[in-house]
Structure formats: C-alpha cells, structure tokens
Amino acid sequence: MITYLGLLAGGMITGAIGSLLGLGGGVFLIPFLVLAFDLPMHQAVATSLVAVIATSSAGAAVNVERRTVHIRLGILLETMTVLGAIFGGLSANLLSGAALTRVFSALLLVVAVLMIWRSRMPPPAESPAGSGILPSSFVDGSTGSTVSYAVHRVPLTMLISLAAGNISGLLGVGGGVFKVPAMHILSRVPMKAASATSNFMIGVTAAASAFIYLSYGHVNPGVTALSALGVLTGSFAGTWLAQRLHARVITWIFALILLAVSVQLFLRQS
Amino acid sequence: MTDLPSAEEQQVQWVGGLLRTGVVLSAAVMVAGIVALLAGSTGAMDEGLRRTAAQLLNDLLDPASEQTPLAVLLLYAGLVLLMLTPVLRVLTVAVTFALEKDRRFAFLSLVVLIMLIAEIVFALS
Numbered sequence: 042m043i044t045y046l047g048l049l050a051g052g053m054i055t056g057a058i059g060s061l062l063g064l065g066g067g068v069f070l071i072p073f074l075v076l077a078f079d080l081p082m083h084q085a086v087a088t089s090l091v092a093v094i095a096t097s098s099a100g101a102a103v104n105v106e107r108r109t110v111h112i113r114l115g116i117l118l119e120t121m122t123v124l125g126a127i128f129g130g131l132s133a134n135l136l137s138g139a140a141l142t143r144v145f146s147a148l149l150l151v152v153a154v155l156m157i158w159r160s161r162m163p164p165p166a167e168s169p170a171g172s173g174i175l176p177s178s179f180v181d182g183s184t185g186s187t188v189s190y191a192v193h194r195v196p197l198t199m200l201i202s203l204a205a206g207n208i209s210g211l212l213g214v215g216g217g218v219f220k221v222p223a224m225h226i227l228s229r230v231p232m233k234a235a236s237a238t239s240n241f242m243i244g245v246t247a248a249a250s251a252f253i254y255l256s257y258g259h260v261n262p263g264v265t266a267l268s269a270l271g272v273l274t275g276s277f278a279g280t281w282l283a284q285r286l287h288a289r290v291i292t293w294i295f296a297l298i299l300l301a302v303s304v305q306l307f308l309r310q311s
Numbered sequence: 312m313t314d315l316p317s318a319e320e321q322q323v324q325w326v327g328g329l330l331r332t333g334v335v336l337s338a339a340v341m342v343a344g345i346v347a348l349l350a351g352s353t354g355a356m357d358e359g360l361r362r363t364a365a366q367l368l369n370d371l372l373d374p375a376s377e378q379t380p381l382a383v384l385l386l387y388a389g390l391v392l393l394m395l396t397p398v399l400r401v402l403t404v405a406v407t408f409a410l411e412k413d414r415r416f417a418f419l420s421l422v423v424l425i426m427l428i429a430e431i432v433f434a435l436s
Contacts, residue, residue: 045345045348045349091390091393091394094393094394094396094397095334095337095338095393097397098330098333098334098393098396098397098400099330099331099334101326101330101400102327102328102330102331102334103327105323105326105327105330106323106327108323112322112326112404113416116401116404116416116419116420116423117416117419119401119423120419120422120423120426123423123426123427123430124426127426127430244396244397244400245397245398245400245401245423245427247397248394248395248396248397248398248427249426249427249430251394252394252430252431252434252435253430253434255391255394255434256434256435260390262344262383262386262387262390263345263348263386265386265390266341266344266345266386266389266390267345269341269390269393270338270341270342270345273334273338
C-alpha cells in the first residue's frame, strides 16, 4: 500500500514540477523511479513514455480547443519525430540499463544548461504573418489580441525534430525541451503556439516508442498506471502554480536540482 | 436552419473530443484496475503484476493457460487504450484534412499513421 501511495505521490510531484517548468514529467519521473524505487532503467523509461502520453493528450485537448496548436506544423514535424522515436526505442533496447542510465544523466545535464540559457535569452523577434510559410493565428488569452505568424526554416526544425524524437524514444522524455526552442527561436513561432504544438506532438512521439518497450516486456502495469495517473493529476496542479510563481527563480532552482540528480544517477552506475 | 461547422471547427471538435475521451476512458479503466488490485490478495497480485504483456496475450488466447488476475487485465487495457489515443488522433486529423480536401496534409497525416501502425504491428508480432 505504501509503495502504491509512494508511486502515486511521486508521479503527482514530478508531474507538477514538469508542468511548472514546461518540461513534462519524464525528466523528473525517471530519476525518481530509479533512485527511490530502484526500478530498472528500461522500466522507468517505459513508465515515463506512458506518462508523457497522458499529459500530452490531456493538455492537447485544451490547447486544440484554444486554437493555439498549429496542427499542420505539428503533423509535418511528426513525420520526423515518429521516425526518430522508432529508432530511439529500438536502440534503447540494445543498450544495457547502466549505459542507458549514463546517457540519461548526460541528458539531464544538457536540459539543466538549456533551462538556464533559455531563462537568460531575450525573446526572439516574432515573424509577421506576411513572411514564412503555413500562416496561422490564435487569440492570446492573456491580452485578448490576435497573434498572426508564419513558420520559417522548416527543414532545420524538421531535423531537430528527428533528433528530439530519437531522444524521446531512447530516454523516455517528451522531447519538448528541444522542440519548443527549435520552433520558437529557429522557426519564429510565438512561444504559446510553439509550446502548445510541441505538447500536441509529444504524445504521438512517445506512443511511437512505447509499444516497442511494451513488446520487450518493460511495461510494469502497476507502476506505470499509478505513475501515469499521478503525473496526469500533478500536471494540472503545475499549470495552476505556473501562473502564480516567478518563472526565473523556479527555473534556476530546478536546473540545480537536475544537475544534482544527473551526478547522482551517473555515480550510481559507476 | 443551423449553420454547419467550418472544416477547421470540425477538426477542433473531433480532435479535442477524441483526446479528452481517450484520457478519461483509459484513466477510468486504470483506476478500476487499481481498485481491483487493492481488493485482491497480495500474493496473487504480485504474481500477476510480474506477467508481461506477451504472457497476458498468451493467457487471453489460450484458455488452458493460467489466467491473469482481473486487476492486471484492467491495468494493461487502460494502458493500451492510453497508448492508442495519440494514434487515433493522427487518424482523426487525416480524416479531417481529407474532408477539407487538403490533400497534402491528409497525405502527411497518413504517412505518420502508417509509420505508427507498422511499428505497432512489428512490436506485437
């Protein structure tokens, strides 16, 4: 009973943190499952992929109805992320648990650095609707104004999506930490649309490799169901908190936590 | 006479509705599985939870084999429903683009769907 409650609570906390930082639960859920429950790395990755599907689908339902998702851009990039995720999922099952854990700890390091870098970067100029391709628009809920934009440098963003999909399939994270900056900085998609479109895509990306993990017997039904339900619940709380807390302070705190967890995971496998 | 929704509005309704239904339904089945898990005996549950999806499939196809506890069946069913939700979302998007006569994006959606289906078939074979 305590194990079940621990999994549920852990899922809720990691889901809330991930949602608060716009990262998704996987980056925090996997270290939690490995360090606190001694779960084998492949099972932790499989659990995270299912949790990503849950939060992505729930968030996308809301964002699609708010018209912030660029569905055409999402489908275009999904041709790359799904391909990357399939190869990521297949290659992950060729690696040992120790090797996978080391690669994951390296990813945490990269994510921590990216979080700090993003918090210090000035916002890029957003493209007017007259330039670029795939024009779209949405009503910004916070200002009530209509934001029109078009997409730039699509081939480069597709390449990054391929890599992000591969990382997602390999390590069980959503990949949004790479897709959102690619869309926002390279393709000059407004942040809200980039975040919503990334969230729309990561469920499909995760599903692409989740079935591979299922076929290898890495989906523990009890652990996965409890964690997924916990992360789903926690992500709603995280969204609520995000509106009330100062972004930069939170980003720095959790970047430091990720650095510490990265080192701990790496040392565990040495 | 009521105005028909635009193609874009229809896409938003169908995609949003499917995603919401998928999450709620799969969560309900998983919760039912967890309730059954808590209500069952610890030994049987622990043994049942160690059964992989492949063993579960074998149990379902072979009536003579050892039967998987209901709780585990429900948990796997909820998880597979959740995993299929994004796949069905891609199908829905493909259909709505086809109805909108946007052949380019209907085709791209189909490409994504075919990759997903091929991967699922390969994984389960």
